[in-house]
Amino acid sequence: MDTMSQKPSCVPDRRRARGWAKAIPVAVLLTGCGTIHHASPPAAQENPDVATRRAIAAAWQQDHPDAGFLPDIVVSDGVVYLTGDLPLPQMRVELVRESWQPVAVREVIDELKVPSSADTTYARDMKLSMTLRARLTFDPDIQSTRYSIESVGGVVYLMGTAQSADESNKVRKLAGTIGASKVVNYITARNGAAEPAKS
Numbered sequence: 001m002d003t004m005s006q007k008p009s010c011v012p013d014r015r016r017a018r019g020w021a022k023a024i025p026v027a028v029l030l031t032g033c034g035t036i037h038h039a040s041p042p043a044a045q046e047n048p049d050v051a052t053r054r055a056i057a058a059a060w061q062q063d064h065p066d067a068g069f070l071p072d073i074v075v076s077d078g079v080v081y082l083t084g085d086l087p088l089p090q091m092r093v094e095l096v097r098e099s100w101q102p103v104a105v106r107e108v109i110d111e112l113k114v115p116s117s118a119d120t121t122y123a124r125d126m127k128l129s130m131t132l133r134a135r136l137t138f139d140p141d142i143q144s145t146r147y148s149i150e151s152v153g154g155v156v157y158l159m160g161t162a163q164s165a166d167e168s169n170k171v172r173k174l175a176g177t178i179g180a181s182k183v184v185n186y187i188t189a190r191n192g193a194a195e196p197a198k199s
Helices: 014-023 048-065 088-097 120-137 165-175
Strands: 070-077 079-085 107-113 147-152 155-161 184-186
Touching: 014 120, 048 070, 048 088, 079 088, 088 107, 088 147, 088 155, 107 147, 120 147, 120 155, 120 165, 147 165, 165 184
Parallel strands: 079 107, 155 184
Antiparallel strands: 070 079, 147 155
């Protein structure tokens, strides 16, 4: 028989196979006998707290490209902790608003410090925020930890995530009864859609 006319076998000689098995204990790749596909390991899912912090930091850097600094932002189990000093009260409002944007955020704890004014404006702003915070806290229909309140120059800024449209409306109405010159609403609905700012 003409050995040159025989097709190469996909099954290796037993003696050679035993030799290969010693050299390659995991797998034997046979050329021409099919392709072996190696499954890629699943991509590791990013920690939600890490993703939240990165989103807040990116929003800050986009809104303040010339600031030259990044406030202290710590996220743990969906709770955002803001600490450090900011030069302007409006920066504080913007950072707190940005901190509420990621969907995984459950609460924002604002420990930021801004320079206090020597006139009565600062004291009035503090009173506005504290008054509204107290009313939200003692209202049984409002989950007060879901909201942040900032007052700057007599203007009250509302930020947070409403559990329902009724709760959002109630928060806005309460904010309108404390003597603020204006109320700006940045409350986000539970489905993640931000309501238009209202005064």
